[in-house]
Amino acid sequence: MSAAPTRLVIRGASVLGEATADLLVVDGVIAEVGSSVDTTGVEVHDADGLVALPGLVDLHTHLREPGREDAETVVTGSRAAAVGGFTAVLAMANTSPVTDTAEAAERVHDLGVAAGLVDVHPVGAVTKGLAGEELAELGLMHRSRARVRVFSDDGKCVADPRVMRRALEYVKAFGGVISQHSQDPSLAGPTSCCHEGELSGRLGLPGWPGVAEEVIVARDVMLARHTGSRVHVAHASTAGTVEVLRWAKSQGIAVTAEVTPHHLLLTTDLLAGYDPTFKVNPPLRPQEDVLALREALADGTIDAVATDHAPHARHDKEHAFVDAAFGMLGLETALPVVAHVMVESGQMGWADVARVMSTTPAAIAGLEGQGRGLGVGAPANIVLVDPAADLTVDRDASVSLSRNNPWHGRTFGAAVRATFLRGRATVLDGALV
Ligand SMILES: NC(=O)N[C@@H](CC(=O)O)C(=O)O
Numbered sequence: 173m174s175a176a177p178t179r180l181v182i183r184g185a186s187v188l189g190e191a192t193a194d195l196l197v198v199d200g201v202i203a204e205v206g207s208s209v210d211t212t213g214v215e216v217h218d219a220d221g222l223v224a225l226p227g228l229v230d231l232h233t234h235l236r237e238p239g240r241e242d243a244e245t246v247v248t249g250s251r252a253a254a255v256g257g258f259t260a261v262l263a264m265a266n267t268s269p270v271t272d273t274a275e276a277a278e279r280v281h282d283l284g285v286a287a288g289l290v291d292v293h294p295v296g297a298v299t300k301g302l303a304g305e306e307l308a309e310l311g312l313m314h315r316s317r318a319r320v321r322v323f324s325d326d327g328k329c330v331a332d333p334r335v336m337r338r339a340l341e342y343v344k345a346f347g348g349v350i351s352q353h354s355q356d357p358s359l360a361g362p363t364s365c366c367h368e369g370e371l372s373g374r375l376g377l378p379g380w381p382g383v384a385e386e387v388i389v390a391r392d393v394m395l396a397r398h399t400g401s402r403v404h405v406a407h408a409s410t411a412g413t414v415e416v417l418r419w420a421k422s423q424g425i426a427v428t429a430e431v432t433p434h435h436l437l438l439t440t441d442l443l444a445g446y447d448p449t450f451k452v453n454p455p456l457r458p459q460e461d462v463l464a465l466r467e468a469l470a471d472g473t474i475d476a477v478a479t480d481h482a483p484h485a486r487h488d489k490e491h492a493f494v495d496a497a498f499g500m501l502g503l504e505t506a507l508p509v510v511a512h513v514m515v516e517s518g519q520m521g522w523a524d525v526a527r528v529m530s531t532t533p534a535a536i537a538g539l540e541g542q543g544r545g546l547g548v549g550a551p552a553n554i555v556l557v558d559p560a561a562d563l564t565v566d567r568d569a570s571v572s573l574s575r576n577n578p579w580h581g582r583t584f585g586a587a588v589r590a591t592f593l594r595g596r597a598t599v600l601d602g603a604l605v
């Protein structure tokens with residue numbers, strides 16, 4: 173005899189910010205969406221005043237395990253993801269050891285399953301050891317239990333065009349995609365840490381000019397056209413990158429791009445206090461770049477928001493600016509920041525948020541069972557958002573192991589209240605279940 177089906181109802185949510193409805197979930201799948209769902213004998217979650225969105229999907233997360241479990245682990249990063257409304261994350265390969273073999277990818281995948289809070293999909297390295305020379309085991313990683321489809325040397329750029337070309341040709345066979353950290357190393361080297369301009373000169377910080385990103389994006393879209401394969405631009409940060417993307421898309425080239433919440437709101441002038449919390453790669457840019465990124469996200473030139481959640485232990489981050497590690501936390505605050513920048517401003521609606529933070533990233537990564545929306549038959553990956561919250565970010569309230577939170581002390585008007593992974597609550601009342 174089979175067990176009785178598990179049923180729950182999410183009552184009275186504004187679905188994608190539109191009409192109010194009840195969502196009936198049976199055995200982890202949305203079974204009914206309507207105004208008169210029968211709730212007798214069913215677990216009910218009251219969502220009055222809340223907006224229901226499909227579970228968020230992050231194309232770009234650093235979970236630090238294996239190797240830097242003092243900064244984050246698959247468990248703690250999964251907690252931060254769930255609290256942030258995510259039901260799937262792609263875990264970058266720049267761990268120690270690097271995720272450049274099938275075994276390494278399966279280990280991260282299995283740790284994600286064991287944590288059980290979000291789907292953890294390992295990103296495979298493009299090159300062995302992220303050294304930029306020899307291709308990693310791309311095909312074996314794809315055929316492994318982890319079913320890797322996204323490959324990236326993130327943290328480093330695949331700088332050699334010949335290596336990038338071969339990687340694109342290789343992954344084309346199985347519909348894979350190369351996510352590129354676009355940073356020409358001869359225009360912006362490892363010490364480059366401040367947007368190159370008047371401010372970098374005044375602060376005496378090594379400059380990181382926008383063109384170091386743009387030349388790689390331009391080169392890669394031509395390689396994508398030549399190979400007929402897919403390239404994805406990680407953390408796009410400049411107006412020039414937006415121009416290249418706009419042209420490439422008008423040509424039908426298979427390029428997609430993501431922008432981070434921090435590049436949508438924070439600007440380079442924050443570096444004037446030399447606070448390493450604001451040291452990130454690519455660097456924070458001037459307001460004109462920020463405005464171009466927002467416009468590109470709203471009009472679809474940029475496809476997705478990705479957090480680039482980059483936890484760092486205090487002993488790596490709390491240094492003089494030039495010596496501190498690059499990166500900032502992002503998973504728990506992504507939705508509030510995007511709501512503030514894009515929705516409260518009127519540039520996007522909640523359905524657009526669902527597109528750029530769930531549906532499209534899931535499609536780019538080739539995830540089945542994620543980003544499928546809130547219709548009948550979709551897996552019940554659901555986030556409930558309070559669109560009229562008063563949330564003051566406190567870095568010490570974070571469930572991440574790290575504290576490099578650039579939003580500490582800021583107040584936002586939207587907050588994640590609940591997250592459901594295939595019908596199971598991972599977060600209720602804003603806290604882990
Ligand atoms: N974004 C960052 O500043 N740092 C990332 C690497 C990266 O995304 O390039 C990290 O791994 O810490």
Ligand SMILES: [Zn+2]
Nearest residue numbers: 326327353406
């Ligand atoms: Zn990067």
Ligand SMILES: [Zn+2]
Nearest residue numbers: 264326327480
């Ligand atoms: Zn990254």
